[in-house]
Amino acid sequence: MFQLILKAVKKVLGQQELIRILRLQKFYDSNSFFLECKTKELFNAMAKIVVTRDDNAMDYTDLYDLVFHDAKSTQTLEYIDAENLQGLLLLRGVDEFTKRFLDTISSLDSGIRILGFNNDGTRSQTPVTRQRLDSSNLYSVGFPLLTNHLLRHFTKVQLEQLVETITSLKLKTKFLEVVLRTYDCLKCLSDSFMKKLLLHEEESGFIMIQLSLEAVERMLTYLSKESQEEVKQQQWKDNAPSMDTFSPSTMEQPNNGDIMSTARRWTNVLRFYLKYGSEVQLKEFVKTVTFLRNIGVERRSVWSYILEHCHKEEKIK
DSSP: OHHHHHHHHHHHHOHHHHHHHHHOBOTTSSOBTGGGOOSHHHHHHHHHHHHBOTTSOBOOHHHHHHHTSSHHHHGGGGGOOHHHHHHHHHHHHHHHHHHHHHHHHHTOOOOOEEEEEOTTSOEEEEEOOHHHHHHHHIIIIIHHHIIIIIGGGSOHHHHHHHHHHHTOTTOSSOOHHHHGGGGGGGTTSOHHHHHHHHTOEETTEEGGGGSOHHHHHHHHTTSOHHHHHIIIIIIIHHHOOOGGGGSOSEEOOOOGGGHHHHHHHHHHHHHHHHHHOOHHHHHTHHHHHHSOEEETTEEEOHHHHHHHHHHHHHHHO
16 A cells, blocks of 8 residues: 555656655654665565656665665665665765765664763763764664675675775774674675775774784685785784784773773784784783773773773673
């Protein structure tokens, strides 16, 4: 019935009126009719009506605008099929699609509250800052949607274009660290593109240094043996920055919700250097992790910080 109504509206009143109706909010909640297309069958049937012009040519401009109207509408990509996704990708390219997707999902007003800890160890609920909300949305909504539903419909060329986009300095936000969690979807790439990910550098050095060692090692397996040795020996071992780069001598005390993520990040850094560090870096390892730093009002080492908070996290689990 819904499809018959849409077809009738388009035939009698035209495309613009069809789009206006899809954007209308229902009187009993704030969702638009577009957002009510919550099954693959319904969404793609609606999409076909929207993109098919009177001369039967396909024009994905209006569907593109509907999908990226806001963060809620972007989540409807969960239901899109390969044909309609390709239409959106080809309209303005993978680069623009990826940036628009990440920016829009980041703006989702999800009302998330993250559990933290008071100084006495009791749990507290801390309001999420804008930066942390952006990150939470990408972890909880954006990247599962990208990896579970969208990337499997990308061609190899489009995956290569995705790599170019997420390693580009033109991105407003450093999404690469999280995007690399999509590595299983990228394993069909050639060595040159995989190395582009593995050797990507940002301000503090190779981005891989701050990822989990499991993710790093798994990505390495997608390279040829020769390329693996090149990355590990000629690049990481010889060109990784000092470990102190990731743990400054003075830093602000992380807020409650960021304490665990800081401890995990430092743990990832230490594991990377133990596995792939040079002889010089390994000789400095104990000195680096036990050096007393100013963390908020406390003077303590990275080592004690990791032991305290990672242990606390284990107890919660």
